[in-house]
Amino acid sequence: MISERITILGSTGSIGINTLDVLRASNKFEVFALSANSNVDLLLQQCLEFNPQIAVLADESLADNFFKKLSNSDCDTELRIGENALNEIASDSAVDVVMAGIVGSAGLSSSLAAVESGKKILLANKEALVMMGSLFMQIAKKSGSIIIPIDSEHNAIFQCLPDTGLGVKDNQFKYVEKILLTASGGPFLDLPISNFKEITPDQACTHPKWKMGKKISVDSATMMNKGLEVIEAHYLFGLEADKIDVVIHPQSIIHSLVYFQDGSVLAQMANPDMRIPIAYGLGYPERLVLERKSLDLLEAKTLNFRAVDDERFPCLGLGLQALNLGGTAPVLLNAANEVAVEAFLANKIKFMSIPEIIESVMAKISCETASSLDIIRRADNSARALAKELILKGL
Numbered sequence: 162m163i164s165e166r167i168t169i170l171g172s173t174g175s176i177g178i179n180t181l182d183v184l185r186a187s188n189k190f191e192v193f194a195l196s197a198n199s200n201v202d203l204l205l206q207q208c209l210e211f212n213p214q215i216a217v218l219a220d221e222s223l224a225d226n227f228f229k230k231l232s233n234s235d236c237d238t239e240l241r242i243g244e245n246a247l248n249e250i251a252s253d254s255a256v257d258v259v260m261a262g263i264v265g266s267a268g269l270s271s272s273l274a275a276v277e278s279g280k281k282i283l284l285a286n287k288e289a290l291v292m293m294g295s296l297f298m299q300i301a302k303k304s305g306s307i308i309i310p311i312d313s314e315h316n317a318i319f320q321c322l323p324d325t326g327l328g329v330k331d332n333q334f335k336y337v338e339k340i341l342l343t344a345s346g347g348p349f350l351d352l353p354i355s356n357f358k359e360i361t362p363d364q365a366c367t368h369p370k371w372k373m374g375k376k377i378s379v380d381s382a383t384m385m386n387k388g389l390e391v392i393e394a395h396y397l398f399g400l401e402a403d404k405i406d407v408v409i410h411p412q413s414i415i416h417s418l419v420y421f422q423d424g425s426v427l428a429q430m431a432n433p434d435m436r437i438p439i440a441y442g443l444g445y446p447e448r449l450v451l452e453r454k455s456l457d458l459l460e461a462k463t464l465n466f467r468a469v470d471d472e473r474f475p476c477l478g479l480g481l482q483a484l485n486l487g488g489t490a491p492v493l494l495n496a497a498n499e500v501a502v503e504a505f506l507a508n509k510i511k512f513m514s515i516p517e518i519i520e521s522v523m524a525k526i527s528c529e530t531a532s533s534l535d536i537i538r539r540a541d542n543s544a545r546a547l548a549k550e551l552i553l554k555g556l
Contacts, residue, residue, distance in 0.1 A: 165257040166193040167443075168250045170271050172207055173200035175374050176262030176285045176311065179435045180443075181207060187449055190258070194250035198267070201227040208238045214255075215239050217246040219267070247271040252278035258443070260311075261286040264376050265499050266541060269293065273534075279304040283442040285311040287393045291491045292537055294396040309442040310397060314342045314390055316438035317416035317429035318398065324446060334398060341418040342390055343410040344469070345370050345433075347382040350411060354473055360512035362505060370413040370433045379502045380476075383515055384469070388480015389498075392491050395484055402484050407477065409467045414456065432456050475516040479523065488528040489540035496544035497522035504552050522547050 167184070171177045172195040184190050196217035197204040208216050208231065216238045218227055224242045231240055241249065251259050251274040259275040260283045261268055268286035273293070275282050277300055284290070290297055301308055310316050318340050348367055349360065366378040373381070380386035387407050394405050413433040420426050431437045432454055440451045471478055476498070483494040501518040504510045510518070522544050531537050 164189050166191045166255055167258040167260065168194040168196075168253070168256045168275075169260045169262065170196050170247060170251060170268060170286075171198075171260075171262035171264065173197040173203040174262055174264060175372060175377075176260065176435065176439070180260050180262065180283075180439050181211065183436050183440045183443060183449065183451065184211075186452060187443070189449075190443070193253065193256050196247055196250065196263070196271075198263075199223055201230065205230050205234065205236075208236045209234055212236055213238050215241055215246075215250050217241045217243075217250055219243065219247065244270055248274035251275040251280070254278075257281060258283065260439075260442075261289065262311075264288075264374055266292060266495065273297070273300070276301045276306045276308070277304055279306045281307040281309070283309050283311050283439070287312055287389050288495055290393045290396045291389050291495050292541065293534070294392070294491065294531065296531065296534070296537075298396055298399075308397070309445050310393075311435075311438050311442050312390060312393070313413075313433075313435065313438050314417040315394060315397060316441060318342075318394070318419055320429045320441065321417075321419040321427040334400065336422050337400070337404070338420040338422050339404040339406060340394060340398065340400060341406045341408055341420065342387060342394065343413070343415055343417055344384060344387045344407055345381065345413045346409040346411050346467075347384065349382055349473075350409065357513050358511060362508065365505070365512060369411075371435070375506055376499070376502055379505060379515075380498070382512075383476040384474035385476035385480065385498050385502075385515075385519075387469075387474075388477045388483070389495065391477075391480055392484045392494075402481065407469055409469055410464065412461060412464055414461055414464055430456060476519065479516060479519050483523065486523075486528055487531075489531050489537065490523065490528045492531065492537055492540040493523050493526055493528070493544040494519060496541045497548045500545050500548035500552070510552055518548050518551050521551055 167190050169177050192211040192213045194215040195213045199220040221242050251271040259280045261272040262285045266288050269289050272286050272289040365382040366375050368378050391405050415428045415430050418428040440449045483490040497519040501515040
């Protein structure tokens with residue numbers, strides 16, 4: 162019997178694809194809406210299989226082509242276009258669960274629409290918390306929205322905390338001493354730093370453990386993903402920066418740890434498979450049955466850990482700096498990073514230029530108190546403009 166209707170924001174991305182894979186084995190959910198930016202072929206396949214009530218295409222230039230394909234199919238799905246349509250499917254009264262899987266700041270508006278309407282949100286869009294932080298959590302508290310983190314690290318922490326059955330709650334942290342986020346170290350963990358100037362986009366997108374989109378893969382290679390995750394953890398769990406640590410764990414078996422005041426340490430372990438945190442979020446507060454390869458510790462043999470090399474991974478330090486500065490600093494960090502990563506993927510800048518551009522943007526734009534969405538968007542726009550200017554000048 163179907164009990165919940167779900168909207169998947171970013172259904173053609175890695176999170177969306179994995180979410181649909183989990184849903185194939187469950188009869189508890191009905192897909193209400195799917196969305197994609199530009200991958201019309203995959204979106205059409207998904208519509209044919211799941212027959213959602215609504216499909217949203219963010220790229221308006223592809224709308225006519227997709228509409229013709231949809232009209233000529235056996236699918237009854239209604240097509241909507243643009244950001245407002247994303248907000249509509251995230252907040253529709255018929256929706257119980259929203260998978261917020263759109264990468265980057267592009268997912269902010271729809272994630273906000275979902276939280277304002279009090280939905281159960283499976284939050285894979287870390288940028289919503291990086292950019293809006295306190296405001297986002299305040300809105301969630303007011304609306305009664307249940308937030309389940311889907312990033313493997315934050316999902317691991319969530320699983321290690323006392324279960325209230327009500328999403329993230331303040332009383333879960335009464336006895337917590339600190340949390341430890343693990344990082345794989347990406348594809349360049351052991352590459353000599355002298356070779357970093359030769360890194361190509363293809364190399365940066367080839368992750369040794371996880372299958373992810375290009376932007377997230379580059380963030381993993383620079384460890385900016387961990388900088389963003391520290392900021393996300395601060396707002397999501399209400400912990401100060403000195404209670405959030407990072408350690409490199411190349412095997413990606415332990416996804417994060419929670420240290421308690423009595424000396425106990427709880428860790429969540431699993432094979433690197435994003436379907437696992439997704440299934441946990443979908444089933445919460447219960448658990449779904451998921452067909453997957455079980456973790457075999459004898460096969461894993463050893464679990465290694467090492468400290469983060471600041472020279473190798475300056476982006477993590479920039480993330481910590483932004484968190485400590487507060488206000489709109491995380492907004493500047495995220496915007497500059499998105500522009501720099503896009504330029505790197507387009508072969509316009511070198512890999513090592515990514516942290517240089519971010520650092521320059523953060524140094525040249527003053528921080529403000531992030532007290533409104535208008536202020537946040539203004540900071541975002543300013544950082545993007547400056548980052549693009551620096552790239553043109555050949556920083």
